[in-house]
Amino acid sequence: MQYMRLVGSVLALAVTTPPAGGQPPAADIWVSELRVTGDAIHLGAPRNVTRRPGYENQPCFLAGGTEFLFVAADSSGQTDVFRFDLVSNTTNQVTRTGESEYSPTPLTPPGDGFVTVRVEADSTQRLWQFDMDGSNPRVIVSEVDSVGYFAWWDERTLIAFVVGTPHTLRLVDVSTPSETVVARDIGRSILVAPGGRGVSFLSREDDGTYAFRLLPLPLPAGEPRPLIDAVGGGQDAAWIGETLVMADGAKLFAARPFEGPRWREVADFAGAGIATVTRIAVSPDRRWVALVAVDPVP
Secondary structure: OOEEEEOOOOOOOOOOOOOOOOOOOOEEEEEEEEEEEOOEEEEEOOEEOOOOOOEEEEEEEOOOOOEEEEEEEOOOOOEEEEEEEOOOOEEEEOOOOOOEEEEEEEOOOOOOOEEEEEEOOOOOEEEEEEOOOOOOOEEOOOOOOOEEEEEEEEOOEEEEEEOOOOOEEEEEEOOOOEEEEEEEOEEEEEEEOHHHOEEEEEEEOOOOOEEEEEEEOOOOOOOOEEEEEOOOOOOEEEEEOOEEEEEEOOEEEEEOOOOOOOOEEEEEOHHHOOOOEEEEEEOOOOOEEEEEEEOOOO
16 A cells, blocks of 8 residues: 655544535545554545535544544535444444534543534524434533534533634533633634643634634633644644644645744645545544545536
8 A cells, every 4th residue: 555654643623514504515534544653654545435425524533443423414404423434334324313413522531422513493503412322412511602613621621613703712611511712713723732731723813814822721821822823725733742734725734833833745635636625533543544525616
């Protein structure tokens, strides 16, 4: 097998939800075998595991490393959660609801369940928890609406992108529940930074471009500080140890922002027929990488 050389392992990205009632863009999920050699990683030729018309997006690997959850839309645009098994190469539907679910993310620490952003009948976007078989749905933070993206900080704290004017970054204590606004006018990348440093996120600058900032956690720990400017027009990123990887079009770029503000190109997936990478996820055992690619316009 021929491999594409990279510089680390790619972590799961935060996800987005299309406008309520809108038709999500067509996208497929591709999977590559991953091999790690020292500080470098090698990716096998990606294969499209959800090849069909329509929208499949937001893969998130389960603890075992050979399965991931994702969402797919029907002809009306309504999305449900599905589960893909890399060993059997099979897909099973997990939720069958009248509402749309997005961003299925296993509980932290891993348990028998996952959390999603659910677009409810009145267009409310709140966080809901399901058992792993899709049963027993329940809202976990009823007071927090308009969630677009989220990630776990720890077992009781979620980091949420809340849609608004401007968009805000909030820490949500699911046990209280309570929320704290910690940044405003942000982009969609929300990532747990390496070494327990806190949370990195995209901030929109005065000139309309984006840059990464670091919010030290736990609070109180000071104001967010600059990390590195974003690459091109991309907003999709992941930490690989101390390395930050960002997608822009079909290319991946890498930087080590705690050492210096320099990006370098590390991979180009155009040769595989991928035009735009919009999500990246890695299995916990670092054997597999899932890429989401927007379907090209006919």
